[in-house]
Amino acid sequence: MWMKKLLSLLMTALIVFSTTEATVFAASSYEAELLSDLSIMQGDPNGNMRYQDTVSRAECAKIVVSASKYRDSVDRNSNRSPFKDVSYDHWAAPFVMTGIKNGLFKGYFDATFRPSNTVTYEEAITMLLRVLDYTEEDIGNDWPYDQIDMAKKIGMLDGVNKSIGQQLTRRDISKMIYNTLNASAKGSQEKYLTGFNRTIGPITVTASNWYEELGADSSVKVVRDGVESSISAVRTNDIAYYMVEYNKVLVYSKKVTGIYEAASPNKDAPVSVTVSGVTYAIEGDDAYAKLSSSGNLRYGDTITILLGKSGDIAGVATKLTDDTKVTGFLSAVGTKDTIVAGTTLTKPYIRVVLPSGEVCEYIAEKNYESYINRVVTVKLVDGLATLSSTTSKHNISGKVTWDADIHTIGSHTLASDVQIIETSTTESHETATVASVYPQRLNGLNLSARDILYVSKNSVGNIDTLILNDVTGDTHTYGVVTYAKNNNDDRLLSGSYEYIVNGTEGLLSTQNKTFGVSSGQAVTIKGDGRNVTSMTPLTLIQSNKITDISGSVVTVGTNAYIMSDKVQIYIKSSYPSVYNMITIEELADLADEHPAYVYTDKPTSAGGRIRVIIVHAN
Numbered sequence: 001m002w003m004k005k006l007l008s009l010l011m012t013a014l015i016v017f018s019t020t021e022a023t024v025f026a027a028s029s030y031e032a033e034l035l036s037d038l039s040i041m042q043g044d045p046n047g048n049m050r051y052q053d054t055v056s057r058a059e060c061a062k063i064v065v066s067a068s069k070y071r072d073s074v075d076r077n078s079n080r081s082p083f084k085d086v087s088y089d090h091w092a093a094p095f096v097m098t099g100i101k102n103g104l105f106k107g108y109f110d111a112t113f114r115p116s117n118t119v120t121y122e123e124a125i126t127m128l129l130r131v132l133d134y135t136e137e138d139i140g141n142d143w144p145y146d147q148i149d150m151a152k153k154i155g156m157l158d159g160v161n162k163s164i165g166q167q168l169t170r171r172d173i174s175k176m177i178y179n180t181l182n183a184s185a186k187g188s189q190e191k192y193l194t195g196f197n198r199t200i201g202p203i204t205v206t207a208s209n210w211y212e213e214l215g216a217d218s219s220v221k222v223v224r225d226g227v228e229s230s231i232s233a234v235r236t237n238d239i240a241y242y243m244v245e246y247n248k249v250l251v252y253s254k255k256v257t258g259i260y261e262a263a264s265p266n267k268d269a270p271v272s273v274t275v276s277g278v279t280y281a282i283e284g285d286d287a288y289a290k291l292s293s294s295g296n297l298r299y300g301d302t303i304t305i306l307l308g309k310s311g312d313i314a315g316v317a318t319k320l321t322d323d324t325k326v327t328g329f330l331s332a333v334g335t336k337d338t339i340v341a342g343t344t345l346t347k348p349y350i351r352v353v354l355p356s357g358e359v360c361e362y363i364a365e366k367n368y369e370s371y372i373n374r375v376v377t378v379k380l381v382d383g384l385a386t387l388s389s390t391t392s393k394h395n396i397s398g399k400v401t402w403d404a405d406i407h408t409i410g411s412h413t414l415a416s417d418v419q420i421i422e423t424s425t426t427e428s429h430e431t432a433t434v435a436s437v438y439p440q441r442l443n444g445l446n447l448s449a450r451d452i453l454y455v456s457k458n459s460v461g462n463i464d465t466l467i468l469n470d471v472t473g474d475t476h477t478y479g480v481v482t483y484a485k486n487n488n489d490d491r492l493l494s495g496s497y498e499y500i501v502n503g504t505e506g507l508l509s510t511q512n513k514t515f516g517v518s519s520g521q522a523v524t525i526k527g528d529g530r531n532v533t534s535m536t537p538l539t540l541i542q543s544n545k546i547t548d549i550s551g552s553v554v555t556v557g558t559n560a561y562i563m564s565d566k567v568q569i570y571i572k573s574s575y576p577s578v579y580n581m582i583t584i585e586e587l588a589d590l591a592d593e594h595p596a597y598v599y600t601d602k603p604t605s606a607g608g609r610i611r612v613i614i615v616h617a618n
Contacts, residue, residue, distance in 0.1 A: 031178050038196055039310075040066045041174055051171035057123070058092035058115035060173065064104055064127045065095045067177050069195065074098045076311045079566060081503045081581070083113040088502060090115065104130045118167040125151045128176060133186040154183045199250075201241030202284045202308045204315035205234055211249060214242035224251040239284075239306050239314040254307045255317070256280075257360035259336060259349065260291075260299055267293045273313065275305055276351070276361040283312035290316040302362050302383075326360065327390055327454070328352040329423055329467055330376045331432045333369050350385055352378055355419040355454075355465035357436035373426045375454045375467055394457065397449045400442040407439065409447060414439060415462040422468040424475035424526075426453070431527050433475040441472055445607050473601045477501060477525045478611040480570060481535065482579060484521075486514040497535070501525065502568060503581040508532050520572075522599035522612035538611055539602070544595035546613075549588045554610060556598050564609035571615045582615070590615050 032049050035041040041063055043049040055063075065071060074094045081088045082097040090096075092115055099105045105127045107113045122144035129139065129147060132154070140146030144164060151157050156179045160172055168176075181193040200214050211220050211231060222229045224238070229251065234240065239252045258276030265271065272281045273291050282288050287305070289295055297303055297316070308314030332351035337344050348364045362378060362385035377390045398410020407414040420437040424430075447468070454467035470476075479501035487494045495514040499506045508531075515535040517523055522538040543557035552563050569587050570579040571594075587596070596615045602608035 031174060034181075035174060035177060038067075039071075040177060041170070049170060049174065051169060051174065053170050054118045054167050055124075055170055055173050056115060057113065057117050057119050058086075058090070058096070060119040060124060060127065060168075061092055061099050061105065061115075062095040063173060063177065064124075064131060065099050067128075067180065068099075068102070068104060068131045070098050070102045070104070074310075079502050083107050083111060084503075085112045086115050087504065099127075119173075120164075121162040121166050121168060121172075122147065122164055124168055124173060124176060125156065128156060128180045131180060132183060132192060138186060155179050156183060199241050199243050202239045202314035204284075204286055204306060205236055205238040205240055205251075210234065210240060211242075214240065214249065215244075216242050216247070216249060219247065221246070221248040222251060223248060225253055237304070237306055237315070237317050239308045241309060250309060252306075252308055252314075253356075255304050255356075255358050256307065257302065257304045257358065257362075259361050259363060260297055260301045260303050261336075262299065263291060267291075275303065276349075276359075280305065280307070281310075281312040283308050283310065284314040286315050287313045300363070325377065325379045326352065326354055327375065327377045327456075327465075328354040328360070329421065329432070329434050329453070330368065330371050330374055330387070331423070331434050333364075333367065333372055336363070350378070350387065352376065353421055353434040355421050355456075355467060357419070357421060370428075372428050373423065373430070373432050390454065392452070392455045394455045394463075395449055396452050396455050396463070397447055399446050400439070400444065402439045402443040409463065413462045415458055415464040418462075418464055418466065420466040420468065422471055422475055423453070424470055426469055429528055430533065433477070435475050437468065437472060437474070441474070442607075444605075445471065447471065472607045473609065473611075474564065474566075476601070477527075478538065478568060478601070479506075479523060479525055480568070480579060480612060480614065481517050481519055481521045481523055482577065484515075484517050484519045486516060488514060499523070499525065499535070500570075500579050502566075506532070519577075520614070522597075522614065524601065524611075538599035541598045541600060544597055546587075546591040546596045546598070549584065549591065554598065554613075561598070561600060561610050562604055563613075564611055567610055567613065569613045569615070571617050573617045575618070579614075587613065587615065590617075 032043065036043065041049070065074060076094045078094055078097055079088045080097060082093060082100050086093050086096050096113060100107070125144065125147050129150060134150065139150045156176055158179050159175045162168065162172060181191065183192055184190060185192050203210065203213050211217070218231065222231055222234065224233055234251050235253065237255065241250045243250065256275060260273065260275055261277070262274040263270035270282060270288065270292050272279050282291060290297055304317035305313045306315035306317060329352065330350060331353050334349055335346050336349045337346055348367045350362055350364045350368055352360045354360060365381065365384040365386050368387050371387050371389065375390045376387045378385050378387060396409055396412055401408045402414070407416060418439055420439060421434055422437045424433040451469055451471050452466060453469050455463055456465045458464040479499050481497060481499050483498035485496040493512050493514055495510040497508045497515065499508070517535045517537055523535040524538060525532055526534045541556050541561070546554060546556055548555040552565070553560050554563055569582050569584065571582050571590065572579050594615050594617060596613055598610055599612040600608050600610050
């Protein structure tokens, strides 16, 4: 049904676009429906597009990227801050980063993006011309007049009554986007709309013939969580989308179990909901029905939300029952306010990370602080979580081999779909960071029994889950000390430190201890959830000359090292001493002329990676 609806919309769009007598915006409801179904511009659950509202630069960035050929390359998990006023945790940061990286828009000369500023007529025109692959060389250098002339020429401004410097409303942007879909990209004879992949979904998988609900048949290709898969590998409560032109289904299995805390703007018409302190947008009709007041979910319920391709809630699993039993790593405990029969009650909660990477929060029967940073089994009794410590029944150790033919740890076989998580610590006084690990990351490493906190095997005796203790180093926080003062007076130990992590600055003072680090050092940073508890210097590779960069490999002197996928690269100016993050591409341009200091956490043979690189500009 959804496929027929979208195909009908797209065919109607092409007919409307080719009819010269028709005014493109004769049916604004159709315009809104098309832009919504293409996930470019969407209104609230009541269908209100809020056309009279102005559009911020952040909102415009999302709309422009969503209308571009880069719409499927947005990295929502990036920890990079594209501008000093758009930190990595800003809702629009992934879209701003994608747009900047691909030349769709730029920042200001003071290295800001000004995301809250209302976008202007000429700014939006320039962005949308770049969506169609037009450059300044194609248009002219007399900005914005040449840009406006080109936009008028290709029909982008039909029905838009604005002038230079004026702020745009959502109606203005909607019309300009609609016209852009009608235009042809540079060098193309086809309407830009024809290049859109027609995607149907999301649906929640509930039966073995789930693909039929999308209008597909058993010949459809399946990609599950980014890996080629099969129809039979898709599980109940997975989220699926059908790419019509490619006869391909994209399936996502990520789930979050937590406490339903709030809905915004209200439960009658929720646009987003908060589950265990994290706010998620609602994507699918099924999710909206279950999370709104028309559903049977209440604040304080433990629920499992099903995340779609954009990380939004595409579905909701049914409430957990007393036969629920899971094993994972207990990463946090505390208290939460929950609403029961209209009364706010403070209750203990636990946070457990499952081997799948799923993070689960439950209201607990009591405080389980003594179990923190341990492997536990969770069982629900009368809707409340009870814990028991869990130890592995298998004694596993040995070298990991993961290639096309062999999947083993020592003499033990790893299942092809093995699930692995790793914790940064098991110390009860430290905050643990827990993350999923791909088996390829472990290839060639020797694991001792102490490295493996938990292992389970499937029905044929292959290892299907692993919980590891600080094997790769990827779960730690790394940064640079930008200022350090260590007072080692015998009568009073104290320290004062400034540091930077992923471009974000921090300030710290200590009493009765010092960290023994120096200004300019790259460090590993640990904390207890409230304060930094330790800083440990990383290892400086004894050469300041980068001789080659190829993919993820950097050659320092004559030795090659692998960079972390989250490597932090800074350029440091001396007067004043300022650190600014740069890209790998910018590093390659600077490395020939400037010394670069490269830091690793441990040898590559032990899983080490390059964590920090500092280029000295002068």
